Amino acid sequence: MAEPEPDHFDRSRRDAGLTRGELWLRYFELGGMSSAYQVEAYLYGALKPSDHDHDVIAHALNERFVELGGNHPVPYVDDPVPD
Amino acid sequence: MNSGQEPAGRFSLSVDVARSEAVVSARGSLDEAGLVELVDLLDYVIAGRCSAVILDLVEVDWLAPSAPAVIASAEQQLAAESRTLSIRSPSTSVERRLVAGGLGQLISDEEFELMPMPSAQSAAIVARVPDNADPHLPGRFAEQSGASPTDTDLVDATLRLVVELARTTVTGADGVSVSLRRHGRLATVAASDRTILEMDAEQYAAGEGPCVDASIKGRRFHARSLEDEDRWPTFTPKARALGIQAILSSPLVAHNHSVGALNIYSRQPWAFADADQALAMRFATEASAVLTDAAVDGTDDGRSERFEASLRSREVIAQAQGVIMERDGITEVEAYRVLRVYSQRTGISLRARAEEVARSTRPGHPSLGPRREGGPRG
Numbered sequence: 362m363a364e365p366e367p368d369h370f371d372r373s374r375r376d377a378g379l380t381r382g383e384l385w386l387r388y389f390e391l392g393g394m395s396s397a398y399q400v401e402a403y404l405y406g407a408l409k410p411s412d413h414d415h416d417v418i419a420h421a422l423n424e425r426f427v428e429l430g431g432n433h434p435v436p437y438v439d440d441p442v443p444d
Numbered sequence: 445m446n447s448g449q450e451p452a453g454r455f456s457l458s459v460d461v462a463r464s465e466a467v468v469s470a471r472g473s474l475d476e477a478g479l480v481e482l483v484d485l486l487d488y489v490i491a492g493r494c495s496a497v498i499l500d501l502v503e504v505d506w507l508a509p510s511a512p513a514v515i516a517s518a519e520q521q522l523a524a525e526s527r528t529l530s531i532r533s534p535s536t537s538v539e540r541r542l543v544a545g546g547l548g549q550l551i552s553d554e555e556f557e558l559m560p561m562p563s564a565q566s567a568a569i570v571a572r573v574p575d576n577a578d579p580h581l582p583g584r585f586a587e588q589s590g591a592s593p594t595d596t597d598l599v600d601a602t603l604r605l606v607v608e609l610a611r612t613t614v615t616g617a618d619g620v621s622v623s624l625r626r627h628g629r630l631a632t633v634a635a636s637d638r639t640i641l642e643m644d645a646e647q648y649a650a651g652e653g654p655c656v657d658a659s660i661k662g663r664r665f666h667a668r669s670l671e672d673e674d675r676w677p678t679f680t681p682k683a684r685a686l687g688i689q690a691i692l693s694s695p696l697v698a699h700n701h702s703v704g705a706l707n708i709y710s711r712q713p714w715a716f717a718d719a720d721q722a723l724a725m726r727f728a729t730e731a732s733a734v735l736t737d738a739a740v741d742g743t744d745d746g747r748s749e750r751f752e753a754s755l756r757s758r759e760v761i762a763q764a765q766g767v768i769m770e771r772d773g774i775t776e777v778e779a780y781r782v783l784r785v786y787s788q789r790t791g792i793s794l795r796a797r798a799e800e801v802a803r804s805t806r807p808g809h810p811s812l813g814p815r816r817e818g819g820p821r822g
Contacts (some may be wrong), residue, residue, distance in 0.1 A: 384567045386751075386754060389754055389758070390753070390754040390757040390758065390795070391757070391761065391794055392757075392758050392762060392765075392780065394605075396730050397607075397730060397733065398526040398726065398730065400528055402526060411754070413777050413780065417780075417784075419796060420784050420787070420788070421677060423788070424787070424793055424794065427791055427793075432653070433788050437784075437788075444754075
């Protein structure tokens with residue numbers, strides 16, 4: 362069980378070289394239902410996303426890391442799959 | 445008093461902070477000295493936690509020229525934190541100054557003479573009523589048939605999502621629609637039900653109404669109680685005949701051009717409290733941002749390929765979720781997780797996997813069979 366730190370997403374976002382808008386678009390592309398405002402609030406830790414939203418954002422970031430030649434460094438809410 | 449000249453300055457300021465919103469009220473002639481105090485007050489409320497700040501300029505009869513810049517700065521600070529600033533201002537001269545300062549979108553009251561707009565009569569306004577007005581969320585209509593949705597469907601699907609979110613979250617909202625100017629005409633691209641479609645269509649036909657005004661003039665129009673409403677004499681009786689008592693139309697703006705409106709209708713007069721108005725503005729702002737992103741060159745129908753691709757991606761993922769839900773007898777969220785875990789394990793993008801799964805159900809394509817590519821939790 363991975364309980365990410367509040368600023369985890371925003372740090373990952375910066376590491377992934379994504380603007381907040383770009384991350385939201387990727388999240389939206391993956392079927393995310395939260396607004397750009399809500400996603401920003403998740404990034405800042407001002408709002409806590411649902412587990413599903415958390416994982417969609419994590420996956421949006423992870424797909425970006427894959428594009429950059431990395432793996433899936435951002436943990437999911439439950440049982441992250443071991444490599 | 446000549447509103448163009450600075451009167452002998454006398455002003456007063458007050459602030460009222462509730463849990464979720466703060467109302468900063470000014471009276472009299474807001475000169476430079478008044479602005480300095482206004483900045484202090486705005487800083488004070490911005491430092492607080494309220495999500496909506498209302499700047500009440502109803503009793504301001506003169507505004508210093510630098511006021512719009514001061515207010516815009518406060519709005520930017522708030523917007524950066526996903527908070528809103530709206531302005532109440534019934535005085536024509538005050539409103540002119542605000543609109544000239546680029547703040548027209550923030551103005552939330554309407555009890556004043558409207559500014560003449562050169563384009564107001566030039567746009568042909570007709571209704572385009574879709575055959576199917578159900579507010580399907582994106583992802584649902586793809587399950588209805590094997591046909592690929594058209595580009596217009598894909599863009600409109602996002603607006604239907606906005607409609608649905610607004611309808612369920614704005615207290616007092618009995619119906620919601622989005623009007624967009626396309627090919628020089630206003631058309632309803634998303635509506636929560638047929639009555640709402642009719643409401644919009646009546647406004648297009650009459651060439652008047654809060655939706656039409658908000659779409660053309662680029663600022664909010666709020667008919668608090670249609671019983672007392674006299675701005676739209678042709679439209680208002682028709683709305684009341686259909687049981688509508690209050691309407692809140694917020695402008696949609698793309699690339700600084702007004703392109704449409706988010707319309708919220710209620711069967712109750714005085715249905716929309718300040719917090720609901722702020723929420724409506726937030727939805728409109730967000731829809732505007734999406735439309736701005738989507739517009740290629742500021743023309744009515746311009747949409748970026750990227751945005752269309754995003755919508756297609758959502759559709760195909762929803763379609764694949766549907767396939768997996770049916771195949772494995774699991775929930776939507778679990779089906780999503782199946783796709784996500786597969787993507788995580790293989791490095792194949794979630795969208796690419798969704799395309800494979802969705803394609804597997806088409807005639808002539810070998811089925812993926814009972815294999816579970818990750819399985820639900822546990």
